[in-house]
């Protein structure tokens with residue numbers, strides 16, 4: 001299994017720290033820019049990644065009314081990134097508006113449109129929290145599936161789900177729907193705030209196209225050997 005299917009998040013507070021991570025891990029080809037880095041340092045990091053021929057997952061998790069989603073997505077469309085996240089719970093109209101606006105932004109800047117991925121249910125939410133805090137009466141796997149189907153019906157390219165749901169989503173949503181799994185943990189790594197984890201090998205075997213693996217690599221004492229260890233586990237599977 002190819003290490004190009006692992007996306008590493010630049011979950012740091014400054015561009016300088018992000019650059020240090022890029023220099024530590026030149027083997028990584030797909031990086032995620034999320035809220036922490038983007039809010040702290042703006043879109044400059046995207047140009048730097050593109051100049052290094054890296055692929056970019058811009059994880060801004062938009063969640064708003066259709067008109068606002070469209071405005072923000074038109075701007076993201078111009079960045080020329082590979083993937084963008086929005087929340088499925090924004091609803092069908094907002095999801096469709098986001099998808100359409102990405103195409104418009106990309107066309108105006110003459111770049112390839114980002115694939116839009118809908119968050120089904122954050123991987124930090126447990127079945128208990130879904131029922132008791134969020135008051136959702138569906139079983140968790142069914143809820144994640146319904147959010148993925150809503151996103152698919154609204155026309156987006158894929159979804160973000162936990163590795164525990166990815167097999168079911170793959171079966172129902174088909175092979176062309178891009179499925180990205182965060183909340184992935186090698187057996188030797190700490191779980192942290194992730195509630196619905198599987199190992200990298202199990203997540204890919206279950207049907208994920210891409211895995212997002214952060215702290216097991218970036219917070220390791222030696223990030224380079226943590227990355228190599230994961231790649232070795234994938235190669236041996």
Ligand SMILES: O=C(O)c1cc(=O)[nH]c(=O)n1[C@@H]1O[C@H](COP(=O)(O)O)[C@@H](O)[C@H]1O
Pocket residue numbers: 009011034059085119121122123124160182183184192194212213214215216
């Ligand atoms: O969209 C995401 O990437 C995402 C969705 C989700 O449901 N859960 C989730 O953990 N993420 C992101 O995936 C990364 C996981 O990082 P680690 O828990 O350190 O591996 C973080 O950057 C999260 O923001």
